[in-house]
Amino acid sequence: MGEPRRDPIRRCVQQLSRLPGIGEKTAQRLTWWLLRADDKLVAELASALAELKQGVVECQVCCTIGASSPCRTCADTRRDQQLVCVVERPQDIGAIEASGDYRGQYHVLHGALSPLDGVGPDQLRIRQLLARSPDLREVILATDPDVEGDTTALYLARVLKPLGVRVTRLAYGISVGTEIEYADRVSLMRALENRQVL
Ligand SMILES: [Zn+2]
Structure with missing residues (x-):
């Protein structure tokens, strides 16, 4: 048979x-x-x-997923190397790039803190972010405006501030929605411009 x-x-x-x-x-x-x-x-x-699946790698600097490491953004020396925008997912970078004139670097966490789901700091690319901190002037936290995103932002502010880094959070308006990836360009641009110091 x-x-x-x-x-x-x-x-x-x-x-x-x-x-x-x-x-x-x-x-x-x-x-x-x-x-x-x-x-x-x-x-x-x-x-x-x-x-x-075979053609992509994780960038050793910002942890995004793409064709090369360092990725194109990390390798672009015309961008502000001391400014980093922290996002949950690689695709959030596209949304922020589309919003206009952000000219800093990125860091991808690959998720957000969620103790109930077993996601703690060790499950995210937080160690890699802290390793970059001596070279940074400001970290903009662009995690999602939901419980996990807020928890993650507060945690990161707590560990980054003692390292002498200015920590800011996107100013979310009511129209931003709950995921950066789907936020519209104008809302994201305003959220970036009006970011608040944590
Ligand atoms: Zn990179």
Whole structure:
């Protein structure tokens, strides 16, 4: 008895429906769209997916995920090297870059403190941030405006201030929402401009 032949359509639907925000129906629609799409497009997509995990590294400086370490931002000497904006996720960097003229560096925590979920300081890239502190003038805390983000900001302020670093927090307006990644450009720009000293 050999392995039953896997149905490629079913397999594709199953894999796609595991993605966040994609239900069974959407997975089916995408699968049928891909079946009719140009061979080249489908091959490109397959190779992009295959390379995604192998082609990226964590930046040794700011801990973001990308094609090189140090990443392009850390390697850009025209940016202010003494100013660091701390975010929860790599994709938050894109949101802050899009907001306008922030010209400092970044640090990615890869999450926020959440004792109930077992996320303590050791689970985040806090040690790496503290290692950068002797070279820093100001750290802007841009963690999300929710309980975990606030807890993280307070914790970081407590450990960074004794090291002689100016610590500020984004000034959140009501329109910012709960995740930096989805905040609109104008709100983020104002939140950066009006950041408050902790
Ligand atoms: Zn970097």
